[in-house]
Amino acid sequence: MQNRKVSKVRLFFRxxxxxxxxxxFILKNLLSxxxxxxxxxxxxxISTAFAVIILKSFAHNVFLLATxxxxxxxxxxxxxxxxxxxxxxxVWVVKxxxxxxxxxxxxxxxxxxxxxxxxxxxxQMYSQIITSSLTVGLGGSAGLESPITITGxxxxxxxxxxYKLSQKDRILLLACGVAAGIAAAFNAPIAGxxxxxxxxxxxxxxxxxxxxxxxAATGALVSNIVINEEVLLSFKDQYEFDYHNIPYYVLIGLxxxxxxxxxxxxxxxxxxxxxxxxxxxxRKALYGALPLAGLIFVFPMLFGEGxxxxxxxxxxxxxxxxxxxxxxxxxxxxxxLLLFVGATMLVKAYATGLTLASxxxxxxxxxxxxxxxxxxxxxxxxxxxxxxxxxxxxxxxIVGMAGILSGLFHAPLxxxxxxxxxxxxxxxxxxxxxxxxxxxxVSKQFEKHSMDVKHLAAKGQVFTSDKDKNILxxxxxxKVIDTEVxxxxxxxxxxxxxxxxxxxxxxxxxxxDDKRKLIGVIDFEKVRPILFNAFQVKYxxxxxxxxxxxxxxxxxxxxxxxxxxxxxxxTDYLPLIKExxxxxxxxxxxxxxxxxxxxxxxxxx
Numbered sequence: 001m002q003n004r005k006v007s008k009v010r011l012f013f014r015x016x017x018x019x020x021x022x023x024x025f026i027l028k029n030l031l032s033x034x035x036x037x038x039x040x041x042x043x044x045x046i047s048t049a050f051a052v053i054i055l056k057s058f059a060h061n062v063f064l065l066a067t068x069x070x071x072x073x074x075x076x077x078x079x080x081x082x083x084x085x086x087x088x089x090x091v092w093v094v095k096x097x098x099x100x101x102x103x104x105x106x107x108x109x110x111x112x113x114x115x116x117x118x119x120x121x122x123x124q125m126y127s128q129i130i131t132s133s134l135t136v137g138l139g140g141s142a143g144l145e146s147p148i149t150i151t152g153x154x155x156x157x158x159x160x161x162x163y164k165l166s167q168k169d170r171i172l173l174l175a176c177g178v179a180a181g182i183a184a185a186f187n188a189p190i191a192g193x194x195x196x197x198x199x200x201x202x203x204x205x206x207x208x209x210x211x212x213x214x215x216a217a218t219g220a221l222v223s224n225i226v227i228n229e230e231v232l233l234s235f236k237d238q239y240e241f242d243y244h245n246i247p248y249y250v251l252i253g254l255x256x257x258x259x260x261x262x263x264x265x266x267x268x269x270x271x272x273x274x275x276x277x278x279x280x281x282x283r284k285a286l287y288g289a290l291p292l293a294g295l296i297f298v299f300p301m302l303f304g305e306g307x308x309x310x311x312x313x314x315x316x317x318x319x320x321x322x323x324x325x326x327x328x329x330x331x332x333x334x335x336x337l338l339l340f341v342g343a344t345m346l347v348k349a350y351a352t353g354l355t356l357a358s359x360x361x362x363x364x365x366x367x368x369x370x371x372x373x374x375x376x377x378x379x380x381x382x383x384x385x386x387x388x389x390x391x392x393x394x395x396x397x398i399v400g401m402a403g404i405l406s407g408l409f410h411a412p413l414x415x416x417x418x419x420x421x422x423x424x425x426x427x428x429x430x431x432x433x434x435x436x437x438x439x440x441x442v443s444k445q446f447e448k449h450s451m452d453v454k455h456l457a458a459k460g461q462v463f464t465s466d467k468d469k470n471i472l473x474x475x476x477x478x479k480v481i482d483t484e485v486x487x488x489x490x491x492x493x494x495x496x497x498x499x500x501x502x503x504x505x506x507x508x509x510x511x512x513d514d515k516r517k518l519i520g521v522i523d524f525e526k527v528r529p530i531l532f533n534a535f536q537v538k539y540x541x542x543x544x545x546x547x548x549x550x551x552x553x554x555x556x557x558x559x560x561x562x563x564x565x566x567x568x569x570x571t572d573y574l575p576l577i578k579e580x581x582x583x584x585x586x587x588x589x590x591x592x593x594x595x596x597x598x599x600x601x602x603x604x605x
Contacts, residue, residue: 021162024043024163025163027039028163033169037165037169037172037173037211038210038211038214040159040160040163040165040173040176040211041156041173041176041211041212041214041215041218042214042215042218043159044152044155044156044159044173044176044177044180044215045176045177045179045180045183045184045214045215045216045217045218045219045222046218046219046222047152047155047177048148048151048152048155048177048180048181048184048215048219049180049184049218049219049222049223049226050222050226051129051148051151051152051155051181052148052181052184052185052219052223052227053184053222053223053226053227054129054133055129055132055133055136055137055144055147055148056144056185056227056232057227057228058133058137059133059136059137059144059304059305060228062082062137062138062139062304063139063303063304063308077297079139079296079297079300079303080293080294080296080297081293082138082139082303083138083139083140083141083289083292083293083296083303083355084286084289084290084292084293085138086134086135086136086137086138086139086140086360087135087140087285087288087289087292087355087358087359087360088282088285088286088289089134089138090131090134090135090285090359090360090361091281091282091284091285091359092282093130093131093134094131094359095281097130098123098127098131102127102128102131102361103121103124103150104146104356104361104362104363105146105363105452106146106149106150106199106363106365106452107452107453108120108124108150109149109150109153109174109178109200110199110200110452110453112153112157112174113171113174113200113201117167117170117171118157118160118167118170118171118173118174119157119161119170120150120153120154120157120158120174121154122154122158124150124151124153124154125151125154125155125158126151128147128148128150128151128154128361129147129151131147131360131361132144132146132147132361132362134361135355135360135361135362136304136305136360136361136362137304139296139303139304140292140304140355140360140362141292141295141296141302141303141304141306141348141351141352141354141355141367142305142352142355142356142360142361142362142363142364142366142367143305143362143363143364143365143366143367143368143369144185144305144362144363144366145181145182145185145363145365145366146362146363146364146365147361147362147363148181148182148184148185149177149178149181149182149195149363151177151181152176152177152178152179152180152181152219153174153175153177153178153181153200154177155177156170156172156173156174156175156176156177156178157170157173157174157177159173160173160174171201172208172211172212173211174200175196175197175200175201175208175212176196176211176212176214176215177215178192178195178196178199178200179192179193179195179196179212179213179215179216179219180192180215180216180218180219181219182195182196182216182219182414182418183215183216183217183219183220183223184219184220184222184223185223185232186232186233186418186421186422187220187223187224187232187421187422188220188417188418188421188422189213189216189217189219189220189421190216190417190420190421191414191417191418191421192212192215192216192219192220193209193212193213193216194411194413194414194417195411195414195418196212196216197209197212198411198413198414199409199411199414199450232422233307233310233311233369233422240395240427240428241395241427241428241429241430241431242390242392243430244390245390245391245392245395245431246431246434248379248380248383248391248396249396249399249431249434249435250434250438251379252375252376252379252396252399252400252403252435253403253434253435253436253437253438253439253442254438254439254442255375255379255403256372256375256400256403256404256406256407256435256438256439256442257403257407257438257439257440257441257442257443257445258442259345259371259375259404259407260368260403260404260406260407260408260439260442260443261407261442261443261446261447262346262349263348263349263364263367263368263371263404263408264408264447264451266349266350266353267349267352267353267364267451268451269353270349270350270353270354270357271353271356271357273357274287274288274357274358275357281359284358284359285358285359285360286358287358288354288355288357288358288359289354289358289360291354292351292354292355292358295347295350295351295354296351298325298326299325299340299343299344299347299351300324300325301321301344302344302347302348302351305366305370306348306366306367306370307366307369307370309321309370310369310370310373310397310401313341313373313374313377313393313397314373314394314397314398315394316393316394318337318341318377318381318393319331319332319337321337321340321341322336322337322340325340327340334381334384334385335385337381338378338381338382338385341374341377341378341381342374342378344374345371345374345375345378348367348370348371348374349367349371352364352367364408364451364452365405365409368401368404368405368408368409369401369404369405371404372400372401372402372403372404372405373397373398373400373401374400375400375403375404376395376396376397376398376399376400376401376403377393377396377397377400379396379400380392380393380395380396380397381393395428395431398419398423398428399419399428399431399432399435400435401415401419402415402416402418402419402432402435402436402439403415403435403436403438403439404439405418405419405436406435406436406437406439406440406443407439407440407442407443408443408450408451409450409451409452410440410443410444410449410450410453411450412436412437412439412440413436415432415436416429416432416433416436419432420432480559480586480587480590480591480594481576481583481584481585481586482506482584482585482586482587482590484504485500485504485506485509485584485585486500487509487510487511487512487516487582488500488509488510488511488512488522488542489511489512489513489514490511490513490519490541490542490543492542493541493542494530494531494538494540494541494542494545497509497522497531497542497545498531501524501531506573506585507523507524507525507573508521508522508523508524508571508573508575508585509521509522509524510575510582510585511542511546512582515581516581516582517580517581517582518549518552518575518577518581518582519546520546520547520548520549521546521547521548521549521575522542522545522546522547523547526547527545530545549569549574549575550568550569550570550571551565551566551568551569551571551574552565552574552575552576552577553565553574553575553576553577553586554576554577554578555576555577555578555579555583559591562574562586562591563588563591566588571588572587572588572589573585573586573587573588574586574588
């Protein structure tokens with residue numbers, strides 16, 4: 001009887017979805033392209049907002065449960081046990097329900113835009129929600145914003161694919177999902193728009209702002225209506241700027257830049273260590289989760305996103321951070337508190353690295369805010385303890401978040417307006433501008449790309465501020481390779497070369513051995529005098545016509561690297577090697593034609 005009821009419910013939802021899908025197809029035919037895009041961005045935003053509500057509510061309630069158990073049931077180990085359970089469950093879900101693989105990190109969005117035309121796998125619409133809720137919701141020391149943005153991007157991408165929208169509309173809806181995710185997660189629509197423009201879309205026309213703004217506003221509105229304000233990171237107090245504190249804000253900006261570099265490089269070292277490990281699955285999860293449990297036992301603030309502890313620092317009750325810790329008896333000692341906060345700030349990179357590298361899912365957006373707030377508090381508290389007066393600790397705690405966010409993600413505008421919006425006003429806009437810009441300048445000086453983009457930029461798999469490089473990186477190398485002309489071998493005669501020249505417009509020919517390894521190249525222009533002399537044709541072997549190419553392209557090379565090789569070798573054709581074997585010739589002319597085509601496709605209007 002119960003199974004019948006479940007079947008009826010499933011059938012009802014399936015039929016409802018089909019009717020809704022049919023309605024949208026009808027609307028697509030009735031509405032203009034632009035109006036359907038406006039409708040689409042609202043639908044994507046609403047879907048993303050509800051994903052945010054599910055994730056945030058679950059994580060917040062687990063935090064309240066753990067706090068209750070610690071405070072009233074006196075079970076301090078619960079904070080350390082839950083993250084281990086969460087990471088193990090995440091690994092189990094990935095292994096059993098997600099085919100053993102999940103793409104983590106907001107870099108996957110950038111890769112989809114640069115190399116996949118905005119196409120994202122359908123499973124990203126639900127896999128991120130499930131896995132990140134288990135990891136971060138149960139106390140893993142990471143953030144939910146990265147899974148939220150991937151989920152929103154997947155909603156936008158798959159909606160566009162389902163209704164057969166163009167590539168530029170697909171990428172635009174993907175960005176709309178990202179904007180809605182950030183806007184809903186923080187009730188910060190302006191920050192959502194800026195994040196989508198500053199991080200996801202490197203080239204965008206003014207008209208593209210409208211769908212992105214609609215999505216961000218919709219996401220923030222749904223979140224504001226449905227979700228409890230306590231679940232979100234927000235501050236009710238009004239903060240005022242005193243120009244006398246400008247030197248301190250400059251100092252925070254400088255420190256934030258260097259701390260951003262420390263956090264990024266430490267996190268990447270932890271990830272690199274885990275990538276070298278031979279152990280997989282549950283053993284790898286335990287290898288990372290158990291040290292994480294130890295860190296959380298010593299530093300309970302590392303549990304989960306850590307937003308509640310940020311509020312504690314900003315609300316003039318920082319001594320509460322020492323409750324239920326091994327230093328609880330020193331809660332009234334300012335210097336002990338200062339050292340404890342500083343140590344927590346430094347080990348956060350290790351905690352986040354252990355959480356994600358061991359098999360958990362999450363991101364570095366929340367950790368950047370966590371580290372930033374602790375840095376701001378650290379600076380303000382240090383000068384206060386030294387006897388300096390009128391140091392606004394809460395202000396410094398707030399603006400510190402913008403500093404690390406700007407330094408880590410190279411997104412100073414997003415950092416400024418995000419913190420401005422979650423504080424409910426723009427009284428701190430001047431210090432936010434100072435801290436964000438100084439931190440960004442310091443970080444940019446030592447790291448050309450943000451921590452999420454760095455590994456993809458090195459491979460030419462992501463868009464950067466270099467527009468030409470972005471277009472070149474989007475060209476499919478397989479479409480500019482000529483594999484039709486057969487290569488020659490040293491056993492063949494010069495007459496065979498003449499036969500090839502007569503049947504193809506190509507001017508260069510590869511010479512290979514019996515294992516298809518490239519020996520050399522014959523350039524028609526260089527051997528023309530010989531080929532038009534019957535005597536020399538008869539008595540000149542191919543080996544004498546052949547030269548070693550100045551440059552050789554590899555399948556692993558980016559298009560930008562190949563274009564550099566064209567310039568170095570001063571030729572229009574390069575032999576291309578795949579797995580140490582000759583594969584074909586790559587044409588400079590075809591790359592330039594693909595460049596012009598890609599330029600037209602990338603224009604978002």
